[in-house]
Amino acid sequence: MANNIISSLGGGSGIDTATLINDLVSLNRAPDANRLDAKETKLEAQISDYGLLRSALSELEGSVAQLGSADTFDAKSVSVPETTQLALTELDSSAVAGSYQVQIEQIAQSQSLASAGFASADAEIGKGEITLRFGDWSGALDDFTVDTEKTGATITIDDSNNTLEGLRDAINGADIGVQASIVSDGTSYRLLMTGPTGASNEIELTATEDAGAPGLAQFDFNATSQNMTQQQEGRDAILRVNGLQVTRETNSVDDVINGLSMDLFSASNTDTISITIGEDRDLAETAIRDFVEAYNTFLGAVEQLVGVNDETGEFGSLYNDSMADNIIDRVRNMIAASVPGIENGFASLAQLGIQTNVKDGTLSINEDPARINTNFNAVMSDNYDLVRDMFVPxxxxxxxxxxxxxxxxxxxxxxxxxxxxxxPSKGSLTGAAVPSFPLDTAGKDYSFEIDIDDKTAQISLPDGVVYASGAELAAELESLINASSELADSRTEVAVDFDGSALTFTSEAYGSSSLVAIKSVGADAAEMGLSVASGVAGTNxxxxxxxxxxxxxxxxxxxxxxxxxxxxxxxxxxxxxxxxxxxxRGFAGGMSSLINSFLASNGLIASREENIEDDLTEIEDDRTDLDRRTDAYRARLESQFLAMELIVNNLNNTGSFLEDINDRLPFTAPK
Structure with missing residues (x-):
């Protein structure tokens, strides 16, 4: 039908009405189409320029973050002569400047224990439990002092792992710092256990055998039974720092010279190593100068967006954009404002000699020696700590x-x-008075079930041990409870003390969920002052x-x-x-917080970009409406011109008819 209409147009009048309609439609459409195109171009430019604004803010925030780090202002440098006795591994900003004379008298070593020989690596060893604890053996290996600050383990040996290899894997799997391996001496296989370095990291082993599957006792190493053989004792590292002797469990030392970590390799009674730690203020000064440069770069970049573009001479797409202006103004205002929360010392960049240039708002650093009060170099030299406090939270x-x-x-x-x-308080429980000491466990059932912060452990004192005092008993119980698998796995701990007459169990946690309770007791537990009871809960x-x-x-x-x-x-x-x-929050903290609020996923820039995207979507809808109106306008024109052509055609036909009549009339017919 459209083709019929188009072919009919101009048929009677001779006018090229098809072209005329196209021209009229184009003229009618052009204003709205041009308006939508212009609006779309501007919005797309704004999307792009908000991306540039986001990028400029991100780069500025990067330099601000460096200023906000305490490590930037607390940086240290260290010098040490070449030596094979130690190596420096880390210098922290908390290190105290000074000179230190270090002499290494002894390096730390681990205790190692070896079992008797077995015919094969998969030889059966019995079933039951082996309790491993850390502490310090006497020189004669006849007395063991438990270190209650260290967590041992109770290792279960059953049908799944009752071989020499199974025991090795179970010890290593306990992940308590003890390394177990199987070593062949050519004729038999031995279990070799190596503990952590340190004199108080020596090992005590006590086996509790299943009656029907004995054998674990051959790994005993305690004051009563020693079926393992000590290959070397545990030792602490001994060193002197400026004449003061100190000991450490490990050869990786990080707390003798505050902020300096070192590894010890060998000892000498004559060699002294000089270590010098100094303050490194260059890092902070560089960070401040980098920030000034970054801020000026930021201003130059955003001026192209909200002002006149230097390259094109045209206004940026964000010119008169209130939100972009607001973001930039807030950054500028923070540059000029005092830092809130600082009561004494420097509170503004101007006080440091960092001044704002009136002409363009950029920053410059005053290094004029004549202006002492606001001379940057003088401020950094004389009041470095106050400068640090102004920038860092x-x-x-x-x-x-x-x-x-x-x-x-x-x-x-x-x-x-x-x-x-x-x-705040911790949950605790105090038992009844202990009747007397010494306390001999031979043939007695000194077992009990204890709840610590809703974690339950089954505890039993080893048979045949004599505890001479309440303090000795308390140390033993604390070690056994904290070494139990139920508590060790959950990182729950308890402190056990003896107040002169009774045992007290105190959770290491604070709060209302902190609670100690005795759930059940063995036949002879009353001799330790223990009975079924709930203690006093902690408080928040x-x-x-x-x-x-x-x-x-x-x-x-x-x-x-x-x-x-x-x-x-x-x-x-x-x-x-x-x-x-x-x-x-410090200047850097406040500026970072402000910039991050702009850059956040729900921040001002993201909100503005979302609004622009909505506007672009509306433009597509407006174009669809424009197309629909254009089609309707074209159809109306075609209908009107078709009607005109029909009228013209009818008039032409009428004219031809009249001329034909005229030719046949008597007085008008051609002769």
């Missing part, structure tokens, strides 16, 4: 019992008053921050959500009553 508390351990983006700088209304810390009730869990106190202090995490120790806290 700072927290302080006037009470050693309350410390700030964390803060978040929601935390506002300022001063806060903390009042503690309930102390409670208190207020600036008068608002805070949330307490264990030792941690968290300010109320929605308050200025939201996000602070406070560690409250026993005995705390209150504190005055101060928090400053």
């Amino acid at each position: 700072q927290t302080s508390s006037d009470s050693a019992a309350i410390e700030i351990t964390n803060f978040t983006q929601n935390t506002r700088p300022g001063n806060y008053e903390v009042v503690i209304t309930q102390q 810390v409670a208190g207020t921050v600036d008068g608002e009730v805070a949330f307490g869990s264990g030792q941690v106190l968290l300010p109320k959500l929605g308050t200025a202090a939201e996000g602070l995490a406070l560690k409250v120790n026993e005995g705390a009553t209150g504190a005055s806290l101060n928090f400053s």
Whole structure:
């Protein structure tokens, strides 16, 4: 039908009405189409330029992050002569500047134990349990002092692993720092056990055999039975630092010279090694200068977006964009503003000699010696610590019992008053008085089941051991409980003490979920003062921050959500009553927080980009509407021109008819 219409157009009038219609449609469509094209071009440019703004902010934030790191301002340098006795492995920013004379008198070594020989590596060894504990053997190997600070293990040997290889794998699988291997001496196979280095990391082994499958006792190494043979004793590393003798369990030493880690290789009674640690302020100065350069680069980049493009002479796509202007203005305002939360010292870049140029807003560093008060070099030289405090986040508390351990983006700088209304405490249980000492376990059932923070352990004192005092018994029980697989796997621990008459069991955890209870006892446990009982549960810390009730869990106190202090995490120790806290995010922390809020997935830039994408979608919808209106307009024109052609055609036909009549009339017919 359309073809018929098109072919009919111009048929009567002789006018090229098809071309005329196309021209009229194009003229009618052009204003709206041009408007949509222009709008689309601008929006696409804005999308691109917001990406450039995002990139510029990201690069600026990178330089700010370097300024916000304490390591930047606390950097150290170290010098040490060439030596084969030690190697420096790490220098931390916490290292204290100074000179240290180090002499290595003894390096640490591990105790090793070897079993009797077996015919093969898969020889059966019996079934039961082997309890492994760490401590210190006397020189004669007749007395073992348990180290209750170290966690041993109880290793189960059953049908699945009752071979020499199975025992080796079970010891290694316990992951307590003891290495087990099988060594062939040419005629038999021996189990070789090597503990961690250190005098107090020597090993005690006590087997509890299954009655129907004996054999594990051949791996005993305790004060009563020693069927393993010591190959070498455990030793501590001994060194002197500026004349002071110190000992360490390992040859990897990281806490003798604060912030400096070293590995010890050999000892000498005559050689002294000089180590010099100095402050390295160049890193901080470089970071500050890099920031000034990065900020100026940022300004130059964004000026092309919101101002005049130097290359094209045209306004950027974000010219008069209120959100882009707002982002840039807020960054500029922070450059000029004082850092909130700083009460003493430097609080603005201007005080450091970093000035804003009035002409273009860029930063420059004043290094004019005549301007002493705001000379950057003089400030860095004379007040370096105050410079550090201005850039790096700072927290302080006037009470050693309350410390700030964390803060978040929601935390506002300022001063806060903390009042503690309930102390944190640990769950504990105190037994009855122990009748007498020494306590001899021979032929007795000194077993009990104990719950620590909802973790249950079955404990039994070894048979045939004599405990001379309550302190000795407490140390033994603490070691056995913490070495039990049920507690060791969950990292739950308990401290056992003897107060002169009775045993006290105290969980190492704070809070209302901290609880100690005796669930069941053996026939003779009363002789240790133990019976079925529940102790006293721990308590969560409670208190207020600036008068608002805070949330307490264990030792941690968290300010109320929605308050200025939201996000602070406070560690409250026993005995705390209150504190005055101060928090400053520092210049770098504040700037990073601001920039990250712009760059966040739900930040201003993402929101603006989403709105632009919505506008682009609307343009596609508007184009669809325009196409529909254009088609309707074309159809209307075609209908009107077709009607015109029909009229013209009819008039032509009428004219031809009249002319034919005229030719046949008497007086008008041609002669």
